[in-house]
Amino acid sequence: MAGPIPAWMRWPVLITGGVCLLIGLNLALSLLGVWAPVPSGGDAAIHGQVMTFGFAGTLICLERVIALREKWALIAPAALGLGGILLLVEPTAGRALQALGMAVLVAVYARLARRGLTVALSIQILGALVGLGAVLLWWSGAATWAVIPWIAGFFVFTIVGERVELAHISLPPGAERLAWGLSLALAFAIVAVLAAGRGGEFVGVLLLAQAAWLARYDIARTTVRTSGLPQYSAANMIAAMVWLAVAGIAWVLGGGLAASPVYDTVVHSITIGFTISMIMAHAPIILPAVLRRPLPYRPVFWVPAVLLNAGLLIRLIGDVRGLGLTWQIGGALLVVTILAFVLTAAVSSAAGPPKRRAPKRGDSAEPTDQSTVNPRPAGGLSIGRPDGGKGR
Structure with missing residues (x-):
């Protein structure tokens, strides 16, 4: 049945994603060889599955469920989150649940496509199919390195599709077709690498091309010159584009x-x-759209955003230079930064919107606090009514 998804149904699903985040970060510390709150063997495959599908996959699926407005679709994020937790005690059952979650996500996109198939939605469908392939590969016992191209495709297609959807009106002729062509080429390259066991350089080139497309056409390149939430969102997106380009270049160099x-x-x-x-x-x-609770922007959000990039840079320098301690420091900083961001968001939500100062004589009557202005022009994912917001 179509209709708004009640908050009491959303919260438990989001909590499973949060538990997966904590599990994944604990495993990350174990893999780094530093102190972890819960000692574990630090299984790299389990860490990857818990973080990519148990945490990030749950968030992505929950966002799509809100857009679809049909309760059956909650199976997707719930199965991904529960599957991620179950991986710790029964990996086979956990992977089966995550495969179910990704299969339901494909069905969610198919349902959305019946309301109107667009280039943006087609790219996101590619992402769901590639994500399902990643889970099935892990379930079959494939090595983590063999699954990485599929994980990359899942995230890149999902996010690029959302960005195309947002910028649809402002895109010049041919930009959407180019995004679709690059996505198809990347999907074929991902499958070809699995079949041939080589050719990863082509995946790297196409990731670099996707980063170039985002840098050229995404509206973040203009909203970064504003202030408040639009600037914060745009700066994070530009950083994401840079890191995608870094991944592409490294892939080309490493084969x-x-x-x-x-x-x-x-x-x-x-x-x-x-x-x-x-x-x-x-x-x-x-x-706010998922939980029906405000999450006001505050300047303190910049702190974890800056530390995330610093921590990743330190980690990668340590890895490339063979500096074990530097690598550990960077990795541990990333864990602390992600937790700090979650805490910052929780405190900001609990505190509510920042108090406005009383207007002085001569001040404009129009609000200028960017934290309360509709942030969608800054580049938010397209959450809301599946009819594009027509009518209430």
């Missing part, structure tokens, strides 16, 4: 990811530099 010295650079430039930066950019826009 295949198996035993490659650029493996860590590629993986974390995509999953943290690109994906987490995009999540930070959109959190003040997505979470």
